[in-house]
Amino acid sequence: MYSSVKSASVFGIEATIINVEADVSDGLPIFSMVGYLASEVKEAKDRVKTALKNSNFALKPKHITVNLSPADIRKAGTAFDLPIAMACLAASEILPQEKFNNMLIVGELGLDGTVNRISGVLPICIAAKNAGIKTVIVPKGNAREGAVVSGIEVIGVNSLCEFISIILGAIDPVSEKCEIEKLLKISASEFSDDFAEITGQAAAKRAAEIAVSGQHNILFSGPPGSGKTMLARRIPGIMPALNFNDSLEISRIYSVAGLLDDEKYLITRRPFRAPHHTCTVTSLIGGGTIPKPGEISLAVNGVLFLDEMPEFGREAIEALRQPLEDRKVTVSRLNATYTYPAGFMLVASMNPCPCGHYPDRTRCSCSEREIRKYQRRISQPVLDRIDLCVSVSGIKYEEISTPLNEEKSTAIRERVEHARAIQLKRYNGIGISFNSELKGSMLTEFCRLGSVEKKLMEKAFTKYALSARGYHRLLKVARTIADMDDSEDIKCEHLQEALCYRSIERV
Numbered sequence: 103m104y105s106s107v108k109s110a111s112v113f114g115i116e117a118t119i120i121n122v123e124a125d126v127s128d129g130l131p132i133f134s135m136v137g138y139l140a141s142e143v144k145e146a147k148d149r150v151k152t153a154l155k156n157s158n159f160a161l162k163p164k165h166i167t168v169n170l171s172p173a174d175i176r177k178a179g180t181a182f183d184l185p186i187a188m189a190c191l192a193a194s195e196i197l198p199q200e201k202f203n204n205m206l207i208v209g210e211l212g213l214d215g216t217v218n219r220i221s222g223v224l225p226i227c228i229a230a231k232n233a234g235i236k237t238v239i240v241p242k243g244n245a246r247e248g249a250v251v252s253g254i255e256v257i258g259v260n261s262l263c264e265f266i267s268i269i270l271g272a273i274d275p276v277s278e279k280c281e282i283e284k285l286l287k288i289s290a291s292e293f294s295d296d297f298a299e300i301t302g303q304a305a306a307k308r309a310a311e312i313a314v315s316g317q318h319n320i321l322f323s324g325p326p327g328s329g330k331t332m333l334a335r336r337i338p339g340i341m342p343a344l345n346f347n348d349s350l351e352i353s354r355i356y357s358v359a360g361l362l363d364d365e366k367y368l369i370t371r372r373p374f375r376a377p378h379h380t381c382t383v384t385s386l387i388g389g390g391t392i393p394k395p396g397e398i399s400l401a402v403n404g405v406l407f408l409d410e411m412p413e414f415g416r417e418a419i420e421a422l423r424q425p426l427e428d429r430k431v432t433v434s435r436l437n438a439t440y441t442y443p444a445g446f447m448l449v450a451s452m453n454p455c456p457c458g459h460y461p462d463r464t465r466c467s468c469s470e471r472e473i474r475k476y477q478r479r480i481s482q483p484v485l486d487r488i489d490l491c492v493s494v495s496g497i498k499y500e501e502i503s504t505p506l507n508e509e510k511s512t513a514i515r516e517r518v519e520h521a522r523a524i525q526l527k528r529y530n531g532i533g534i535s536f537n538s539e540l541k542g543s544m545l546t547e548f549c550r551l552g553s554v555e556k557k558l559m560e561k562a563f564t565k566y567a568l569s570a571r572g573y574h575r576l577l578k579v580a581r582t583i584a585d586m587d588d589s590e591d592i593k594c595e596h597l598q599e600a601l602c603y604r605s606i607e608r609v
Contacts, residue, residue: 103195105193125193133147139170184211191266205237217259240256282368296336297514306493315521316489316582316585317538322334324453334409341515383417383421410451420483431444489538491603540581555594566601
């Protein structure tokens with residue numbers, strides 16, 4: 103007899119509906135599986151047979167054929183175990199086929215019949231909702247994660263026996279509920295790190311505020327212990343709180359990466375990712391034998407912090423070029439092409455020289471050649487993609503010994519939210535949200551300059567040998583500074599401040 107059960111497979115951060123078909127007929131007792139399967143899916147037949155036997159539902163010695171369609175898509179992962187078991191039981195007339203209509207099933211089986219957690223439940227539930235499926239069966243450990251998606255019924259099961267009892271009507275299913283509004287009340291003010299803890303560094307704080315207001319990339323340069331890392335770690339605290347759509351986008355990526363659990367099933371805070379400088383290109387960008395999101399995707403709508411950026415491998419740094427421009431990264435493999443979002447804010451830090459004390463020649467003994475060689479570990483094309491470069495000077499004894507009433511992160515965040523509100527209103531309906539996303543003709547429309555400002559930019563373009571990309575990014579930063587001043591037009595003072603942050607050589 104033939105049966106069909108719906109399941110799903112994750113590709114990138116999207117899920118595709120997969121039909122799990124089973125046919126049980128007379129003949130040699132063979133359990134065969136077809137449909138362009140990865141090795142872990144082929145192994146499912148042993149897990150399924152043993153789990154059914156240990157759950158007192160042993161399959162009869164029949165010829166069993168299982169097909170996962172469409173057959174031109176490669177299926178990977180262990181999420182097909184539970185739907186394969188259900189399809190086999192339905193084809194063996196142990197369970198009624200009609201019970202599985204309008205139902206999607208995912209889950210990994212243990213040999214004792216337990217249903218184990220899997221990755222990617224959130225995009226699977228989103229795909230089920232888009233396909234009009236009303237009920238999704240998931241492992242109990244993934245139930246809260248799936249319940250984030252409204253409009254569908256998500257039922258978590260602990261074991262094969264429990265699910266079969268639900269199908270047969272022996273026990274009533276319990277739908278998982280999720281209080282989204284309560285979760286989103288966790289605001290950025292709950293960050294333990296506050297800008298008020300940083301003494302002095304007014305210029306660096308100002309640059310950080312500009313960067314966050316327009317979602318610009320920023321590089322801090324200064325001696326060891328000057329506060330570069332402290333500044334970077336406090337940047338998420340001045341970003342506006344996440345709305346549900348942004349939170350769902352981040353959570354979907356974390357779900358695919360297997361970073362959600364029963365307690366942390368929805369990301370409600372801006373991510374802060376700080377990979378070690380020994381990280382590989384694959385871990386930074388994404389990919390692998392079984393492609394997974396990299397650090398740049400895990401930092402979406404948040405901060406990617408590269409501490410001591412020149413110490414990172416050159417290949418890793420250069421791999422950031424395309425994601426910084428396109429805000430997405432495409433990983434091509436033989437079987438498929440995966441696209442991951444990369445809408446992050448890059449925050450980097452570096453020492454000005456190998457010893458870290460340049461230009462203080464009383465402490466720095468590095469030669470000019472060594473300094474230039476060290477700084478050129480970050481290529482000019484990458485520097486062109488960094489909007490603000492700011493110097494973080496060492497702290498004087500008077501500053502650190504005398505506590506000052508420094509401004510709190512909450513006050514800075516209020517100004518950031520005001521600047522972002524201006525941008526959202528200006529770009530409403532054209533598909534962008536921040537000044538950093540301006541491209542092409544948009545720059546001409548939204549970054550218009552007066553005659554005096556044009557002359558200033560002409561001099562700056564020639565004096566500092568700006569590239570076309572550098573020129574456009576300078577205009578975007580000036581646009582953000584003007585928004586922070588509630589100025590409709592970009593004025594000379596806005597351009598001059600933006601110029602101060604343009605080049606690492608001047609820093």
